[in-house]
Amino acid sequence: MRNETSNNHLDREFPMSNRNFELIADVAYHITGIKLGDHKRNMIYSRLARRIRALKLQSFDQYCALIEGQEGPEIHEFVNAITTNLTSFFREPHHFEFLANKVFADLKRQGQTRRVRGWSAGCSTGEEPYSIAMVIREIMPPSGWDIKLLATDLDSNVVAHSMEGVYSADRIADLSTTRQQKWFMKGKSGEQVKVKSSLQNLITFKQLNLLHNWPMKGTFDFIFCRNVVIYFDKETQKVLFDRYADILKPNGYLFIGHSETLHKVSDRFRSLGKTIYQKIR
Template identity: 55%
Template sequence: MREFALSDEDFQTISKKVYKACGIVLGPHKREMVYSRLARRIRANQLDSFSSYLKYLDDHEEQEFSQFINAITTNLTSFFRENHHFEYLSQVIVPQLLEKNKHSKRVRIWSAGCSTGEEPYSIAMTIFNRFPSDWDVKILATDLDSNVLSKAQSGVYDSGNVTGLDDEILKKWFLKSADGHAYKVKPALQPLIYFKRLNLLENWPMKGPFDVIFCRNVLIYFDKETKDKLFMGYHQMLGEQRHLFIGHSETMGKEHHEFKNLGRTMYQKV
């Protein structure tokens, strides 16, 4: 027997709230995920059902709504995930930017949906010291979930998060705790990255232009209309012939002629 009742009506209400807030589509196949994640919020608030939680959410929206959204959003990531993107950034894009941006001496990269920070730190490791010291190089890292942003800003990860990284990378970029269970990103990387909470469906306060946008494994949660809006927004934010990376399980429709498909989920603004 279930600990809490989750009616069809309650699930539909939750789905509508999530879609309205952040464009994520919760189909019937997400019901178990919704149950397990929101059950924690029901216990935390000492309630007895999903319907009572939804009433509590309406009555305490200012305090609880961010917790509600944080519970639903998925945060699965790893260092150098889909490593071919970082290889392309290092081998192709950085040399291009050294030439194309030599007058402005400015480089901007956006990690949209940065989760707990593995992606922007991987970007920082890839480009660190690749540009002259008088260049202005910054990585914007945004996410909807304020909890994961706090973890990202701390730069502290347990040993499981760094499993699979070469010893050379661990020695170069991380400080190991005395007990060996935690790793902290070296302070030299952190000034490169600016972390900020951002809902992709709301107005974007930054002006760009960006040289590279990483939006990987974020689009899978949106419907086609929302994806198309985001692709157009990224197009506007990118400089001429600059690059967009999406996740391995994501696709861009052929109708988006404003991007050239480079293969392996890499795109260039036309």
């Protein structure tokens, strides 16, 4: 018989049994498509223990009873708690260099429609879409173009954070002085900065579950979906990348995370190297 408390610290504030973790993982998978392996146990404990305290519950058994039906007000908080939001401005800078030197350069040269659409799918706290917006403002002509960027995330809390556009000053410390001065306003204390409206006006932020129906009607020139599919199993990845191909324009671009790949997942893209892909069908 398996030890019900294996891989669990018995002296924790709220012991989490194997049965608890398996139910949590099952609910997470069915709602979000995220696979929670056993190596995520400590992270899940830490995040959900906060919810147990906030709800003034006594145990993981009580918490699991709240989410077991996969509905009710706590499900929203559960999803926010388990999703990971680690990001920075211009993370994986080669992607933004390619965006500037290839994607936008080609769009400017061709210039027939003067319409550009991009999507940051899994935008976290906003650093990625604001980085894209900086490139747009720095590269593309200031007038005569219809340019819009969609930024979505499963976690409604980080979407709200993104919309506000306020960050601690140390978050932009690695940006050039020119970019800091051009795109951010400092608060009175100097400890916080706010993204300028010229960037915010380019972006529409929305909460979106990638596994549900997408409300977007048009097609995109490029999609950033970085460090998102690592939480999905292969079958879910195949479905998702197929949907991305469907909504990208012919020869559109897909940017994924440094630890992700389309190898044996999708044959609708060709690799351009450095986790940049171009739609071929």
